[in-house]
Amino acid sequence: MTAAANQNGRRATASRRLERAGIRDVAAAAGVSITTVSDALNGKGRLPDETRSRVREVAERLGYRPSAAARTLRTGRSGLIGLTVTTYGEEPFTFTEFAYFAEMARAATSAALGRGYALVVLPASSRHDVWSNIALDGTVVIDPPDQDPLVTELYRSGVPVVSDGKPGNCPVTAWVDNDHEAAVLGILEHLSEAGARRIGLLTGTSTDTYTRLSTEAYLAWCDRVGQEPVYEAYPAHDPAAGAVAADRLLARPDRPDAVYGLFDPNGTDLLAAARRYGLRVPDDLLLVCCSESDVYANTEPPITTLSLKPRRIGTTVVNLLIDAIEGVDAGSGAVPGRLFPPRYRTAGTGPPPGTLMPTELIVRASSQRRCPRTTVSPPRPPGEV
Amino acid sequence: MTAAANQNGRRATASRRLERAGIRDVAAAAGVSITTVSDALNGKGRLPDETRSRVREVAERLGYRPSAAARTLRTGRSGLIGLTVTTYGEEPFTFTEFAYFAEMARAATSAALGRGYALVVLPASSRHDVWSNIALDGTVVIDPPDQDPLVTELYRSGVPVVSDGKPGNCPVTAWVDNDHEAAVLGILEHLSEAGARRIGLLTGTSTDTYTRLSTEAYLAWCDRVGQEPVYEAYPAHDPAAGAVAADRLLARPDRPDAVYGLFDPNGTDLLAAARRYGLRVPDDLLLVCCSESDVYANTEPPITTLSLKPRRIGTTVVNLLIDAIEGVDAGSGAVPGRLFPPRYRTAGTGPPPGTLMPTELIVRASSQRRCPRTTVSPPRPPGEV
DNA sequence: GGACGTCGAAGAACCGTTTCTCCATGAGCA
DNA sequence: TGCTCATGGAGAAACGGTTCTTCGACGTCC
Incomplete structure (x- = not known):
């Protein structure tokens, strides 16, 4: 008293x-x-x-x-997780530009909150200005490019990092990614079965894993089946460039009769380009693009899309990260009372653990030749087109 | 030494x-x-x-x-700003569900980072679990409902709060909103000029300001021009309910010949409903909806939308909040060395300062009767419809 | 020659928790 | 009676910075 x-x-x-x-x-x-x-x-x-x-x-x-600050200081834990996209340039915040990021960020936020953590949205630039002013327990990085300095710095300072997208050449605690190779091959097969003879690709110029792996899978497939690659690459962060690239692709003398677009807006871009050239979809041109937007269910015609299932990815990434954050304490069991775990690193042997997650192809009219009545299918109600 | x-x-x-x-x-x-x-x-x-x-x-x-934690503890400033949406139910994270939130959040994030702050995405539930574990310098609240307990609690604990959406009955430091009344009146006039005789409204059931003010403006207009109100309300957070409500609205015996939908998906919902009833847009039904999505530029027909300019809102909200956070220190000039400013409150006299921002009506085919040739307008190139 | 101002830097309190250590007290037991 | 042990709780040391205060040394000025 x-x-x-x-x-x-x-x-x-x-x-x-x-x-x-x-x-x-x-x-x-x-x-x-x-x-x-x-x-x-x-x-x-x-x-x-x-x-x-x-x-x-x-x-x-x-x-x-x-006081959260005092608790954080004492316990060494802030309950804060950083979330950042490093790929598409420094300046403009591409968050929510593509539905993928929006969905993924949303799922990540939910998952984090469900486990008592909150997400802090941070810029890709590794300027210490903001980053070092915030006590982070860990960081989620979306699509780190090769040799990402930000990831390297975080890793060095002992902050666990989990990436969405297999990291090229920077050290992360763990990563999650889609099986892009399988996805692309699945699409190419799907298009082939629909009758495509020459499949084109609309791809990007950046070095993130998604772009790289997808393009490589395409090239490998071309090599295997003996098709000359037909593709155009453009800076994915520039929407105007996408339309131009779509146009270029369809203007080529070796015009493809089917195209897969790697980025969300490619579907509408390709559709518009096809109209300009008087190409009917799917009769003259089969179309598939990677997108999470349900806009493509209502275009004319509806466009087949590849979904990367961003919610599953976001949830998994966050859970892996929190496991890592909390697991270290449990793991260093030898000294139970330790306040601060030793630097956070993987055991030092071999690459960090990665998780591959499946994608989903949502088949719509744009990738099926008309008259599917030749196949065994139930008759349709007369009202539909 | x-x-x-x-x-x-x-x-x-x-x-x-x-x-x-x-x-x-x-x-x-x-x-x-x-x-x-x-x-x-x-x-x-x-x-x-x-x-x-x-x-x-x-x-x-x-x-x-x-150490960010130590600095925060000593200085009383974390450089962290909370961002939350309280309106649409507890559970599902509606962030990024509507393009408005996504755009607004993105702009807010950018603005905050530009001034050295970072944004933390937080749930609307006022459970202390997460909220009190984080040292926040201030909070942005999107669309607080009447009597929002979260806002009240934040205010009581001395955290500056700026809301996007005029607050109904809870104390905020400042607020920003669109001039919803003017926007709705503008749309109603626009539709009237296009020949609408009976304008319907698709609205929501929640008590946030946007829904409330818009609906009131509509009702007041009806009263003034002597039209019987024709509207349907549904829980805006439930996408399926929107389609049903759109259907109900067009199924009424007093079917409107023009509709304004308050929420982003209303455009496609109404378009689909119109098709089901064999109504041609814009010939039989004029359509406008509030949306930030450019999807409506490519629907068939393109739909006139009202843009709330979420980027401007997000930027303004954050800047006001940071001004409040930093202004207090500057304001208490009498004691320059004070570490902690007195409780953050408005002077206690009168309502908190609010800022009204204009909206933008993007007029497309859905709200213009065909054959505008009767009006003085340049002839069109023959290629277009 | 002493008072005084300035420069450069050190000392130490403090921010508000968590947690390790230690101390009474009283019960159980031989 | 003396010892051990469990219980309930207090004391105080961190955590890692920021900042208020102090202090010596050195010119300078009257």
Whole structure:
């Protein structure tokens, strides 16, 4: 009691009026020590239920909210996870530009909150300005390019990093990605079966894994089946460039009779380009593009899309990251009382663990030649087209 | 020197191996006190440039990164801003569900980062679980409903709150909103001029300001021009309900010949419903909906949309919030050295300052009767429909 | 020659928790 | 009676910075 009053007395001398109640105030009001308050509120220590509930009640009455900063400083944990996209240039925030990012970020946010963490959206630029002002328990990086300096720096400073997209040449704790190779091959097969003779690709110029792996899979397939590759690459972050590239692709002398577009807007771009050249879809041109947008269910004609299932990815990435964050403490079991785990690194042997997740091809009219009546299928109601 | 070695010695006794360098390590390595290090790195104090640069160089060499948690604890500033949507139910994260939120959040993120702050995405539920674990300098709330308990609690605990959407009955530091009344009136006039005789409204059931003000403006207009209101309301967070409501609206005996839909998906929903009833757009039905999506530029026919200019809103909201956060310190000039400003509140007189921002009506085919040749307009090229 | 101002820097309090350590007290037991 | 042990709780040391205060040394000025 005396001690509590004393501790509080020191503060009372200062001209504090409207300050929030601190743990000391609660302790004084409840007539216990701050240790007891902390234990009672956090469910630790050996306290009879009576004391516990009394302290809780006093804290409630005083509107006590523990200082997140102090807790973070002491425990070394902030409950904050960084989320960043590094690929598409420095300046413009491409978040939500493609439905993929939006969906993925949303799922990641939900998953994090479900486990008591919050997401902080951060820029790709590795300028310390913002990054080092925030205590992060870990970071999710979407599509890191080769040799990403940001990832390297984070890793060096001991922050766990999990990437969406297999990392090219930078060290991450773990990564999650779609099986892009299988996806592209599946699409090429799908188009071949629909009658395509020459399949073109609309791809990007950046070095992220998605672009690279997809393009490589396409080229390998061309090589295998003996088709000359027909593709156009453009900077994916520039929407105007996409339309131009689509146009170029269809203007080529060796015009493809089927096209797969790697990026979300490619579907509408290709559709518009096809119209300009008087090509009917799917009769003259089969179309598939990678997109999470359900816009393509309502275009004329509806366009077959490849979904990367961003929600599953976002959820998985976050869960892996939090596992890593929390797992370290459990893992260093030798010294139970350690406040700070040793630097966060994979064991040092071999590549970081990766998870491949399946994609989903949503087949619509744009990739099926008309008259599917030749196949065995149920008759349609007359009302539909 | 001795002191520095001494301070460091205390730490060296513990078995710290891979720990990050702290300010004490830098001080020891540079042969100065930690005060000097702090001052040198933060550009404060009276130090000759030579010392300053030497300290900086040592810090760089040691890879020193100041602890954000410690800084936050001492200065009372975290550089973190919360961002939350409270309206549409507890569970599902509606972020990015509508293009409006996505755009707004993106602009807000950019604006915050530009001023050295980062955004934390937080759930609407006022459960303390996550909220009180994070040190926030302020919060942006999108569309707070009437009597939002979250906003009230934040306000009580002294965190500045700026809302996107005029707050109904909860105390905020400031707010930003579109002039919804003017927007709705503009649309109704636009439709009337296009020949509409009975204009219907597709609206929501929630109590956020957007829904409320828009609906009230519609009802007031009906009252004024002597039209019987024709509207359907549905829970905006449920996409399936939107399609049903659109259908209901067009199935009514007093079917409107023009409809304005308050929510993003209403355009496609209404278009689909119109098809089901054999209504041609715009011949039999004029259509406008509020949306930020450019999908409506490519529907058949293209649909007139009202844009709320979410980027401008997001930028403004964040700037107002940061002004409030930083302004307090500057304002309490009487005691320059104060660490903690007094509780953040508006002066206590009158409502919080609000800013109204204009909207933009993007007129497309869906809201213009055919044969505008009767009006004075340039002849069209023959290629177009 | 002493008072004084300035420069450069060190000392130490403090921010508000968590948690390790330690101390009473009283019961159980030989 | 003396010892051990469990219980309930207090004390105080961190955590890692920022910043207020102090202090010596050195010119300078009257």
